[in-house]
Amino acid sequence: xxxxxxxxxxxxxxxxxxxxxxxxxxxxxxxxxxxxxxxxxxxxxxxxxxxxxxxxxxxxxxxxxxxxxxxxxxxxxxxxxxxxxxxxxxxxxxxxxxxxxxxxxxxxxxxxxxxxxxxxxxxxxxxxxxxxxxxxxxxxxxxxxxxxxxxxxxxxxxxxxxxxxxxxxxxxxxxxxxxxxxxxxxxxxxxxxxxxxxxxxxxxxxxxxxxxxxxxxxxxxx
Numbered sequence: 001x002x003x004x005x006x007x008x009x010x011x012x013x014x015x016x017x018x019x020x021x022x023x024x025x026x027x028x029x030x031x032x033x034x035x036x037x038x039x040x041x042x043x044x045x046x047x048x049x050x051x052x053x054x055x056x057x058x059x060x061x062x063x064x065x066x067x068x069x070x071x072x073x074x075x076x077x078x079x080x081x082x083x084x085x086x087x088x089x090x091x092x093x094x095x096x097x098x099x100x101x102x103x104x105x106x107x108x109x110x111x112x113x114x115x116x117x118x119x120x121x122x123x124x125x126x127x128x129x130x131x132x133x134x135x136x137x138x139x140x141x142x143x144x145x146x147x148x149x150x151x152x153x154x155x156x157x158x159x160x161x162x163x164x165x166x167x168x169x170x171x172x173x174x175x176x177x178x179x180x181x182x183x184x185x186x187x188x189x190x191x192x193x194x195x196x197x198x199x200x201x202x203x204x205x206x207x208x209x210x211x212x213x214x215x216x217x218x219x220x221x222x
Contacts, residue, residue, distance in 0.1 A: 024062050026052040031073035036125040040070055040132045040143070070136070071146045074129045078114065078154060081126035085111040085119075093118060093208060103215045105165035112157055113188045115195075117204040127192040130154075134189070158184045172220040180218075 030051035035043045045066055049056045063069040088094050094107045110116070114126040133151060136143035159181035166173040171180070195201055 023054065023058060026054065027059055027062055027069070028073055028076040031069050032077045032125050032129060035070065035073060035132055036077075036128040040136045041140075043070075045069070065142075067140075067142045067146045070133070070143065071150055074133050074147065074150050075153075077126040077129045081114055081116075081124060082111055085113060085116050087119060088116060091118060093204070096208060103170070103212070105161055105168075105170050106211055106215055108161045109158065109184055112154070112161075112185075114192060115188065117201070117207060123192070123195055127188075128196065130189065131192055131196065155181055155185055158182075169220060170215075171218045174220075175218065 027048065030048045031043070034048045034051055038047075043066070045059050046056050048069070049059050052058075059069065063072060088110055089107060094110075114130045115124040133143075133147045137147045137151065138144075159177055162171060162177045162180045162184070165171040166175075166177060
């Protein structure tokens, strides 16, 4: 009698065995690693399949093309990085930030970064994929259509934090929440570009007084 490989579940609108999720995870991990190493344009599905120890057909079972896989890999890498960034909430730097009244929103913003300056000792795959996503959306029409919603989704995460901070009185609601969200996402993207181009990273401790002063600047005017 064949071994039971899991119950049947609905995954991405299709009925699959729950154990099949492990295959999808392997493909995403392989795609993240391949695109981070070689870039989106040079990454090939056959090489991603080889990294995952699967066939190219297995990749197409889950993703319709390279652009579709790239979009999923970007979402996966950012989610993995954000989960790792949650540890920041228990760090000394986070506690020092939160000694300032109403500054908890800064900790939430830091949790969205594609690299954490305290815990990551070098460029992360999430950094590399975010840069590749922006570049490919600019240069490739197919990537633009699939990647742009993912970038917009990340921007919406920043905007939600800003809007909540405005509602709580931590940020002046006379400011434009969408513009602030763009500035907050542009900051780590810009740092990523500088780091990936070979410039040395600044000391993470230098960020703390900068953000404390920035926090005070954005508070409602008395």
